[in-house]
Amino acid sequence: MATEQRPFHLVVFGASGFTGQVVTEEVAREQVDPERSSRLPWAVAGRSREKLQRVLEKAALKLGRPTLSSEVGIIICDIANPASLDEMAKQATVVLNCVGPYRFYGEPVIKACIENGASCIDISGEPQFLELMQLKYHEKAADKGVYIIGSSGFDSIPADLGVIYTRNKMNGTLTAVESFLTIHSGPEGLSIHDGTWKSAIYGFGDQSNLKKLRNASNLKPVPLVGPKLKRRWPISYCRELKGYSIPFMGSDVSVVRRTQRYLYENLEESPVQYAAYVTVGGITSVIKLMFAGLFFLFFVRFGIGRQLLIKFPWFFSFGYFSKQGPTQKQIDAASFTLTFFGQGYSQGIGTDKNKPNIKICTQVKGPEAGYVATPIAMVQAAMTLLNDASYLPKAGGVFTPGAAFSKTKLIDRLNKHGIEFSVISSSEV
Numbered sequence: 001m002a003t004e005q006r007p008f009h010l011v012v013f014g015a016s017g018f019t020g021q022v023v024t025e026e027v028a029r030e031q032v033d034p035e036r037s038s039r040l041p042w043a044v045a046g047r048s049r050e051k052l053q054r055v056l057e058k059a060a061l062k063l064g065r066p067t068l069s070s071e072v073g074i075i076i077c078d079i080a081n082p083a084s085l086d087e088m089a090k091q092a093t094v095v096l097n098c099v100g101p102y103r104f105y106g107e108p109v110i111k112a113c114i115e116n117g118a119s120c121i122d123i124s125g126e127p128q129f130l131e132l133m134q135l136k137y138h139e140k141a142a143d144k145g146v147y148i149i150g151s152s153g154f155d156s157i158p159a160d161l162g163v164i165y166t167r168n169k170m171n172g173t174l175t176a177v178e179s180f181l182t183i184h185s186g187p188e189g190l191s192i193h194d195g196t197w198k199s200a201i202y203g204f205g206d207q208s209n210l211k212k213l214r215n216a217s218n219l220k221p222v223p224l225v226g227p228k229l230k231r232r233w234p235i236s237y238c239r240e241l242k243g244y245s246i247p248f249m250g251s252d253v254s255v256v257r258r259t260q261r262y263l264y265e266n267l268e269e270s271p272v273q274y275a276a277y278v279t280v281g282g283i284t285s286v287i288k289l290m291f292a293g294l295f296f297l298f299f300v301r302f303g304i305g306r307q308l309l310i311k312f313p314w315f316f317s318f319g320y321f322s323k324q325g326p327t328q329k330q331i332d333a334a335s336f337t338l339t340f341f342g343q344g345y346s347q348g349i350g351t352d353k354n355k356p357n358i359k360i361c362t363q364v365k366g367p368e369a370g371y372v373a374t375p376i377a378m379v380q381a382a383m384t385l386l387n388d389a390s391y392l393p394k395a396g397g398v399f400t401p402g403a404a405f406s407k408t409k410l411i412d413r414l415n416k417h418g419i420e421f422s423v424i425s426s427s428e429v
Helices: 018-031 049-063 082-091 107-115 127-144 157-169 194-205 207-217 252-267 283-299 303-311 328-333 369-387 401-405 410-416
Strands: 008-013 042-046 073-076 092-097 119-122 147-149 172-184 236-238 243-247 273-281 335-346 358-367 397-399 420-428
Touching (some): 008 018, 018 042, 018 369, 042 049, 073 082, 082 107, 092 369, 107 119, 107 127, 107 147, 127 147, 127 207, 127 397, 147 369, 147 401, 157 172, 157 335, 157 358, 157 369, 157 401, 157 410, 243 283, 252 273, 252 401, 273 283, 369 401, 369 410, 397 401
Parallel strands (some): 008 042, 008 092, 119 147
Protein backbone atom coordinates (compact mmCIF):
# COMPACT_ATOMS: atom_id res chain seq x y z
CA MET A 1 0.00 0.00 0.00
CA ALA A 2 1.14 3.54 -0.76
CA THR A 3 2.60 4.89 2.50
CA GLU A 4 5.53 7.04 1.44
CA GLN A 5 3.60 10.22 0.63
CA ARG A 6 1.57 10.24 3.88
CA PRO A 7 3.11 11.28 7.20
CA PHE A 8 1.44 8.53 9.25
CA HIS A 9 1.07 4.81 8.49
CA LEU A 10 -1.53 4.48 11.27
CA VAL A 11 -3.86 6.99 12.92
CA VAL A 12 -5.90 5.94 16.00
CA PHE A 13 -9.13 7.95 15.83
CA GLY A 14 -10.96 8.27 19.17
CA ALA A 15 -7.76 7.54 21.08
CA SER A 16 -9.03 9.11 24.31
CA GLY A 17 -12.10 6.84 24.53
CA PHE A 18 -12.17 3.67 26.65
CA THR A 19 -11.24 1.34 23.77
CA GLY A 20 -9.12 3.95 21.97
CA GLN A 21 -6.74 4.07 24.93
CA VAL A 22 -5.98 0.34 24.81
CA VAL A 23 -5.62 0.45 21.01
CA THR A 24 -3.14 3.32 21.43
CA GLU A 25 -1.11 1.22 23.89
CA GLU A 26 -1.12 -1.72 21.45
CA VAL A 27 0.14 0.44 18.55
CA ALA A 28 2.90 1.72 20.87
CA ARG A 29 3.93 -1.90 21.57
CA GLU A 30 3.92 -2.70 17.86
CA GLN A 31 6.12 0.35 17.21
CA VAL A 32 9.00 -1.28 19.13
CA ASP A 33 8.38 -4.89 18.07
CA PRO A 34 11.87 -6.41 17.63
CA GLU A 35 10.76 -8.06 14.36
CA ARG A 36 10.01 -4.67 12.78
CA SER A 37 12.54 -3.74 10.13
CA SER A 38 11.42 -0.12 9.72
CA ARG A 39 10.00 2.80 11.68
CA LEU A 40 6.23 2.98 12.23
CA PRO A 41 5.11 6.61 12.02
CA TRP A 42 1.72 7.00 13.70
CA ALA A 43 -0.62 9.49 15.32
CA VAL A 44 -3.58 9.73 17.65
CA ALA A 45 -6.68 11.75 16.72
CA GLY A 46 -9.64 13.22 18.57
CA ARG A 47 -11.34 16.40 19.76
CA SER A 48 -9.12 17.39 22.70
CA ARG A 49 -5.35 17.86 22.50
CA GLU A 50 -5.11 17.73 26.31
CA LYS A 51 -6.95 14.38 26.53
CA LEU A 52 -4.86 12.88 23.71
CA GLN A 53 -1.68 14.08 25.43
CA ARG A 54 -2.81 12.45 28.69
CA VAL A 55 -3.48 9.15 26.87
CA LEU A 56 0.05 9.18 25.46
CA GLU A 57 1.55 10.05 28.87
CA LYS A 58 -0.40 7.22 30.52
CA ALA A 59 0.76 4.76 27.82
CA ALA A 60 4.35 6.00 28.19
CA LEU A 61 4.23 5.34 31.94
CA LYS A 62 2.62 1.90 31.55
CA LEU A 63 5.08 0.76 28.86
CA GLY A 64 8.19 2.37 30.38
CA ARG A 65 8.65 4.58 27.30
CA PRO A 66 9.31 8.14 28.58
CA THR A 67 9.85 9.55 25.06
CA LEU A 68 6.60 8.12 23.61
CA SER A 69 4.68 11.43 23.62
CA SER A 70 7.31 13.08 21.42
CA GLU A 71 7.30 10.15 18.95
CA VAL A 72 3.56 10.24 18.18
CA GLY A 73 1.66 12.83 16.13
CA ILE A 74 -1.54 14.46 17.40
CA ILE A 75 -4.38 15.34 15.01
CA ILE A 76 -7.35 17.40 16.21
CA CYS A 77 -10.60 16.40 14.53
CA ASP A 78 -14.26 15.97 15.36
CA ILE A 79 -16.87 13.57 14.02
CA ALA A 80 -19.24 16.58 13.63
CA ASN A 81 -16.73 18.44 11.44
CA PRO A 82 -16.33 16.69 8.04
CA ALA A 83 -13.47 18.99 6.96
CA SER A 84 -11.44 17.92 10.02
CA LEU A 85 -12.07 14.24 9.18
CA ASP A 86 -10.83 14.93 5.64
CA GLU A 87 -7.64 16.45 7.04
CA MET A 88 -7.08 13.41 9.25
CA ALA A 89 -7.68 10.95 6.39
CA LYS A 90 -5.26 12.83 4.09
CA GLN A 91 -2.46 12.23 6.59
CA ALA A 92 -3.10 8.49 7.15
CA THR A 93 -2.47 5.30 5.24
CA VAL A 94 -4.78 3.38 7.62
CA VAL A 95 -7.24 4.90 10.10
CA LEU A 96 -8.09 2.76 13.15
CA ASN A 97 -11.58 3.98 14.01
CA CYS A 98 -12.43 3.49 17.71
CA VAL A 99 -15.43 5.86 17.87
CA GLY A 100 -18.72 4.04 18.47
CA PRO A 101 -21.58 3.26 18.46
CA TYR A 102 -20.75 2.99 14.78
CA ARG A 103 -24.38 3.22 13.64
CA PHE A 104 -24.23 6.89 14.76
CA TYR A 105 -20.59 7.83 14.24
CA GLY A 106 -19.03 5.35 11.81
CA GLU A 107 -20.20 6.48 8.36
CA PRO A 108 -18.60 9.99 8.29
CA VAL A 109 -15.19 8.39 8.99
CA ILE A 110 -15.61 5.82 6.20
CA LYS A 111 -16.76 8.54 3.80
CA ALA A 112 -13.76 10.77 4.63
CA CYS A 113 -11.32 7.86 4.28
CA ILE A 114 -12.64 6.80 0.87
CA GLU A 115 -12.74 10.37 -0.50
CA ASN A 116 -9.18 11.03 0.69
CA GLY A 117 -7.57 7.71 -0.24
CA ALA A 118 -7.07 6.21 3.25
CA SER A 119 -7.98 2.68 4.28
CA CYS A 120 -10.05 2.21 7.45
CA ILE A 121 -10.39 -0.53 10.05
CA ASP A 122 -13.05 -0.57 12.77
CA ILE A 123 -14.14 -2.90 15.57
CA SER A 124 -17.90 -2.67 15.05
CA GLY A 125 -20.02 -5.60 16.16
CA GLU A 126 -23.16 -4.05 14.63
CA PRO A 127 -24.44 -6.10 11.65
CA GLN A 128 -26.77 -3.37 10.37
CA PHE A 129 -23.95 -0.82 10.17
CA LEU A 130 -21.50 -3.32 8.64
CA GLU A 131 -23.91 -4.57 5.98
CA LEU A 132 -25.15 -1.06 5.10
CA MET A 133 -21.58 0.22 4.66
CA GLN A 134 -20.79 -2.65 2.29
CA LEU A 135 -23.92 -1.92 0.27
CA LYS A 136 -23.28 1.85 0.08
CA TYR A 137 -19.51 2.10 -0.24
CA HIS A 138 -18.02 -1.11 -1.70
CA GLU A 139 -17.81 0.20 -5.27
CA LYS A 140 -16.61 3.66 -4.20
CA ALA A 141 -13.82 2.13 -2.10
CA ALA A 142 -12.87 -0.19 -4.98
CA ASP A 143 -12.66 2.78 -7.35
CA LYS A 144 -10.26 4.50 -4.95
CA GLY A 145 -8.27 1.33 -4.25
CA VAL A 146 -8.76 1.58 -0.47
CA TYR A 147 -9.78 -1.13 2.00
CA ILE A 148 -12.63 -0.61 4.48
CA ILE A 149 -12.62 -3.53 6.91
CA GLY A 150 -15.17 -3.71 9.73
CA SER A 151 -15.55 -6.07 12.71
CA SER A 152 -11.79 -6.36 13.20
CA GLY A 153 -11.77 -6.82 16.97
CA PHE A 154 -12.96 -9.72 19.10
CA ASP A 155 -16.09 -9.21 17.01
CA SER A 156 -15.41 -10.98 14.65
CA ILE A 157 -11.79 -11.87 13.80
CA PRO A 158 -11.55 -15.02 16.00
CA ALA A 159 -14.79 -16.45 14.54
CA ASP A 160 -14.25 -15.39 10.93
CA LEU A 161 -10.60 -16.40 10.72
CA GLY A 162 -11.32 -19.44 12.91
CA VAL A 163 -13.72 -20.87 10.30
CA ILE A 164 -11.11 -20.25 7.57
CA TYR A 165 -8.40 -21.89 9.73
CA THR A 166 -10.68 -24.91 10.33
CA ARG A 167 -11.33 -25.22 6.58
CA ASN A 168 -7.60 -24.99 5.81
CA LYS A 169 -6.77 -27.70 8.36
CA MET A 170 -9.42 -30.19 7.22
CA ASN A 171 -8.16 -32.85 4.84
CA GLY A 172 -11.17 -32.60 2.56
CA THR A 173 -14.21 -30.30 2.13
CA LEU A 174 -15.53 -28.50 5.22
CA THR A 175 -19.31 -28.04 4.94
CA ALA A 176 -20.55 -26.90 8.35
CA VAL A 177 -19.16 -25.45 11.59
CA GLU A 178 -20.63 -24.72 15.02
CA SER A 179 -18.61 -22.49 17.34
CA PHE A 180 -18.90 -22.27 21.13
CA LEU A 181 -17.53 -19.26 22.97
CA THR A 182 -16.43 -19.70 26.59
CA ILE A 183 -15.44 -16.63 28.59
CA HIS A 184 -13.18 -17.33 31.58
CA SER A 185 -13.04 -14.87 34.50
CA GLY A 186 -10.97 -14.56 37.66
CA PRO A 187 -12.14 -14.29 41.30
CA GLU A 188 -13.39 -10.70 40.75
CA GLY A 189 -15.73 -11.75 37.95
CA LEU A 190 -16.48 -10.03 34.64
CA SER A 191 -17.39 -6.50 33.66
CA ILE A 192 -17.89 -4.97 30.21
CA HIS A 193 -17.95 -1.24 29.41
CA ASP A 194 -21.43 0.07 28.66
CA GLY A 195 -20.44 1.24 25.16
CA THR A 196 -20.90 -2.39 24.02
CA TRP A 197 -24.23 -2.52 25.90
CA LYS A 198 -25.46 0.62 24.07
CA SER A 199 -24.54 -0.84 20.67
CA ALA A 200 -26.57 -3.98 21.52
CA ILE A 201 -29.58 -1.89 22.64
CA TYR A 202 -29.64 0.16 19.44
CA GLY A 203 -29.07 -2.95 17.32
CA PHE A 204 -31.89 -5.02 18.84
CA GLY A 205 -34.16 -1.98 18.86
CA ASP A 206 -33.72 -1.63 15.10
CA GLN A 207 -33.99 -5.27 13.97
CA SER A 208 -36.80 -4.51 11.52
CA ASN A 209 -34.54 -2.17 9.51
CA LEU A 210 -31.84 -4.85 9.31
CA LYS A 211 -34.42 -7.21 7.76
CA LYS A 212 -35.46 -4.49 5.28
CA LEU A 213 -31.82 -3.86 4.37
CA ARG A 214 -31.23 -7.57 3.68
CA ASN A 215 -34.41 -7.81 1.59
CA ALA A 216 -33.41 -4.74 -0.42
CA SER A 217 -29.96 -6.14 -1.25
CA ASN A 218 -31.55 -8.95 -3.38
CA LEU A 219 -28.64 -11.35 -2.87
CA LYS A 220 -28.90 -14.81 -4.37
CA PRO A 221 -28.76 -17.57 -1.75
CA VAL A 222 -25.37 -19.25 -1.35
CA PRO A 223 -25.72 -22.97 -2.18
CA LEU A 224 -25.80 -25.51 0.66
CA VAL A 225 -23.06 -28.12 0.50
CA GLY A 226 -23.88 -31.30 2.42
CA PRO A 227 -26.85 -31.61 4.81
CA LYS A 228 -28.36 -28.42 6.22
CA LEU A 229 -26.90 -27.44 9.59
CA LYS A 230 -29.69 -27.84 12.18
CA ARG A 231 -30.32 -25.02 14.62
CA ARG A 232 -30.03 -25.93 18.28
CA TRP A 233 -32.72 -25.06 20.81
CA PRO A 234 -32.41 -21.60 22.50
CA ILE A 235 -30.94 -23.47 25.47
CA SER A 236 -29.07 -26.65 24.59
CA TYR A 237 -26.57 -28.96 26.26
CA CYS A 238 -23.20 -29.39 24.55
CA ARG A 239 -21.90 -32.88 25.37
CA GLU A 240 -18.37 -32.20 24.17
CA LEU A 241 -17.98 -29.13 26.41
CA LYS A 242 -20.16 -30.53 29.25
CA GLY A 243 -22.26 -27.39 29.67
CA TYR A 244 -25.30 -25.47 28.50
CA SER A 245 -25.16 -23.01 25.63
CA ILE A 246 -27.34 -20.31 24.09
CA PRO A 247 -27.14 -18.71 20.61
CA PHE A 248 -24.40 -16.06 20.41
CA MET A 249 -26.14 -12.76 19.69
CA GLY A 250 -23.08 -10.85 18.41
CA SER A 251 -22.04 -10.12 14.83
CA ASP A 252 -20.13 -13.38 14.20
CA VAL A 253 -22.85 -15.16 12.18
CA SER A 254 -23.48 -12.13 9.95
CA VAL A 255 -19.76 -11.59 9.35
CA VAL A 256 -18.90 -15.25 8.68
CA ARG A 257 -21.80 -15.63 6.24
CA ARG A 258 -20.67 -12.53 4.31
CA THR A 259 -17.14 -13.93 4.18
CA GLN A 260 -18.34 -17.30 2.93
CA ARG A 261 -20.42 -15.57 0.23
CA TYR A 262 -17.36 -13.57 -0.89
CA LEU A 263 -15.09 -16.64 -0.99
CA TYR A 264 -17.72 -18.58 -2.98
CA GLU A 265 -18.58 -15.82 -5.47
CA ASN A 266 -15.08 -14.41 -6.00
CA LEU A 267 -12.67 -17.30 -5.35
CA GLU A 268 -15.01 -20.23 -6.15
CA GLU A 269 -14.38 -21.79 -2.73
CA SER A 270 -16.92 -24.22 -1.27
CA PRO A 271 -19.17 -22.27 1.17
CA VAL A 272 -19.33 -23.30 4.83
CA GLN A 273 -22.53 -23.20 6.89
CA TYR A 274 -22.08 -21.62 10.32
CA ALA A 275 -23.83 -21.25 13.68
CA ALA A 276 -22.49 -19.57 16.83
CA TYR A 277 -23.21 -20.29 20.49
CA VAL A 278 -21.90 -19.15 23.85
CA THR A 279 -21.50 -21.53 26.79
CA VAL A 280 -23.20 -20.43 30.01
CA GLY A 281 -22.13 -23.16 32.45
CA GLY A 282 -24.66 -24.79 34.77
CA ILE A 283 -28.37 -24.43 35.28
CA THR A 284 -28.05 -21.47 37.74
CA SER A 285 -26.30 -19.38 35.08
CA VAL A 286 -28.94 -20.42 32.54
CA ILE A 287 -31.77 -19.14 34.79
CA LYS A 288 -29.95 -15.86 35.52
CA LEU A 289 -29.30 -15.26 31.82
CA MET A 290 -32.88 -16.14 30.89
CA PHE A 291 -34.20 -13.43 33.22
CA ALA A 292 -31.64 -10.89 31.96
CA GLY A 293 -32.51 -11.79 28.35
CA LEU A 294 -36.28 -11.50 28.92
CA PHE A 295 -35.84 -8.12 30.64
CA PHE A 296 -33.66 -6.92 27.79
CA LEU A 297 -35.92 -8.12 24.96
CA PHE A 298 -38.99 -6.59 26.63
CA PHE A 299 -37.48 -3.15 27.38
CA VAL A 300 -35.55 -2.81 24.09
CA ARG A 301 -38.82 -2.68 22.12
CA PHE A 302 -39.85 0.74 23.53
CA GLY A 303 -38.17 4.16 23.48
CA ILE A 304 -38.55 4.64 27.24
CA GLY A 305 -37.38 1.07 27.82
CA ARG A 306 -34.21 1.71 25.80
CA GLN A 307 -33.57 4.87 27.86
CA LEU A 308 -33.83 2.85 31.09
CA LEU A 309 -31.51 0.14 29.74
CA ILE A 310 -28.93 2.79 28.80
CA LYS A 311 -29.23 4.62 32.13
CA PHE A 312 -28.92 1.52 34.36
CA PRO A 313 -26.68 -0.99 32.55
CA TRP A 314 -25.42 -2.67 35.73
CA PHE A 315 -28.94 -3.37 37.02
CA PHE A 316 -30.50 -4.65 33.78
CA SER A 317 -27.50 -6.79 32.78
CA PHE A 318 -27.26 -8.39 36.26
CA GLY A 319 -23.84 -6.81 36.79
CA TYR A 320 -22.22 -7.82 33.48
CA PHE A 321 -22.08 -4.27 32.05
CA SER A 322 -21.13 -1.04 33.83
CA LYS A 323 -20.37 2.60 33.01
CA GLN A 324 -16.89 2.17 34.53
CA GLY A 325 -15.94 -0.96 32.56
CA PRO A 326 -13.63 -3.65 33.95
CA THR A 327 -10.87 -3.09 36.49
CA GLN A 328 -7.28 -3.93 35.55
CA LYS A 329 -7.47 -7.02 37.83
CA GLN A 330 -10.60 -8.24 36.02
CA ILE A 331 -8.91 -7.70 32.65
CA ASP A 332 -5.71 -9.51 33.71
CA ALA A 333 -7.63 -12.56 35.00
CA ALA A 334 -10.00 -12.95 32.02
CA SER A 335 -9.56 -14.95 28.79
CA PHE A 336 -11.63 -16.61 26.08
CA THR A 337 -11.78 -19.93 24.25
CA LEU A 338 -13.65 -20.28 20.96
CA THR A 339 -14.13 -23.96 20.06
CA PHE A 340 -15.13 -24.99 16.52
CA PHE A 341 -16.77 -28.32 15.67
CA GLY A 342 -16.66 -28.88 11.92
CA GLN A 343 -17.89 -31.64 9.62
CA GLY A 344 -17.36 -32.41 5.96
CA TYR A 345 -16.17 -34.89 3.39
CA SER A 346 -12.77 -36.49 2.92
CA GLN A 347 -11.08 -36.04 -0.46
CA GLY A 348 -12.72 -37.94 -3.29
CA ILE A 349 -16.11 -38.31 -1.54
CA GLY A 350 -19.05 -36.64 -3.32
CA THR A 351 -20.94 -34.03 -1.31
CA ASP A 352 -24.41 -34.45 -2.84
CA LYS A 353 -25.89 -37.71 -1.53
CA ASN A 354 -23.34 -39.02 0.96
CA LYS A 355 -23.32 -38.25 4.69
CA PRO A 356 -20.38 -36.16 5.98
CA ASN A 357 -17.63 -38.63 6.91
CA ILE A 358 -15.00 -36.46 8.59
CA LYS A 359 -15.00 -34.28 11.72
CA ILE A 360 -12.58 -31.68 13.02
CA CYS A 361 -12.30 -29.69 16.25
CA THR A 362 -10.21 -26.50 16.40
CA GLN A 363 -9.80 -23.71 18.93
CA VAL A 364 -8.92 -20.04 19.10
CA LYS A 365 -7.71 -19.00 22.55
CA GLY A 366 -6.79 -15.55 23.73
CA PRO A 367 -6.59 -13.02 26.55
CA GLU A 368 -9.50 -10.89 27.81
CA ALA A 369 -11.79 -10.32 24.82
CA GLY A 370 -12.83 -6.67 24.86
CA TYR A 371 -9.74 -4.71 25.91
CA VAL A 372 -6.77 -7.02 25.23
CA ALA A 373 -7.73 -9.35 22.36
CA THR A 374 -9.63 -6.59 20.51
CA PRO A 375 -6.69 -4.13 20.26
CA ILE A 376 -4.33 -6.99 19.34
CA ALA A 377 -6.68 -8.13 16.55
CA MET A 378 -7.28 -4.59 15.30
CA VAL A 379 -3.60 -3.59 15.23
CA GLN A 380 -2.48 -6.86 13.61
CA ALA A 381 -5.20 -6.43 10.97
CA ALA A 382 -3.72 -2.99 10.28
CA MET A 383 -0.16 -4.36 10.09
CA THR A 384 -1.38 -7.03 7.66
CA LEU A 385 -2.99 -4.33 5.53
CA LEU A 386 0.30 -2.42 5.47
CA ASN A 387 2.62 -5.38 4.90
CA ASP A 388 0.75 -8.12 2.99
CA ALA A 389 -0.57 -5.99 0.10
CA SER A 390 0.07 -8.64 -2.57
CA TYR A 391 -2.19 -11.13 -0.72
CA LEU A 392 -5.17 -8.78 -0.30
CA PRO A 393 -8.12 -8.71 -2.73
CA LYS A 394 -6.75 -7.05 -5.87
CA ALA A 395 -9.09 -4.06 -5.89
CA GLY A 396 -10.11 -2.18 -2.78
CA GLY A 397 -13.62 -2.31 -1.35
CA VAL A 398 -15.60 -2.90 1.84
CA PHE A 399 -14.70 -6.32 3.25
CA THR A 400 -15.12 -8.62 6.20
CA PRO A 401 -11.84 -9.66 7.89
CA GLY A 402 -12.07 -13.14 6.34
CA ALA A 403 -12.67 -11.77 2.84
CA ALA A 404 -9.74 -9.34 3.13
CA PHE A 405 -7.26 -11.51 5.00
CA SER A 406 -7.95 -15.16 4.04
CA LYS A 407 -4.75 -15.36 1.93
CA THR A 408 -2.54 -13.22 4.22
CA LYS A 409 -0.38 -14.02 7.25
CA LEU A 410 -2.83 -12.53 9.76
CA ILE A 411 -3.33 -15.85 11.61
CA ASP A 412 0.47 -16.19 12.00
CA ARG A 413 0.64 -12.62 13.35
CA LEU A 414 -2.17 -13.30 15.83
CA ASN A 415 -0.48 -16.52 17.01
CA LYS A 416 2.69 -14.53 17.79
CA HIS A 417 0.69 -11.95 19.76
CA GLY A 418 -1.24 -14.29 22.05
CA ILE A 419 -4.38 -15.13 20.04
CA GLU A 420 -3.64 -18.78 19.30
CA PHE A 421 -5.21 -21.01 16.64
CA SER A 422 -4.85 -24.79 17.05
CA VAL A 423 -6.29 -28.13 15.92
CA ILE A 424 -7.66 -30.18 18.85
CA SER A 425 -8.70 -33.30 16.90
CA SER A 426 -9.46 -34.51 13.38
CA SER A 427 -11.01 -37.84 12.52
CA GLU A 428 -12.93 -39.78 9.92
CA VAL A 429 -16.30 -40.98 11.16
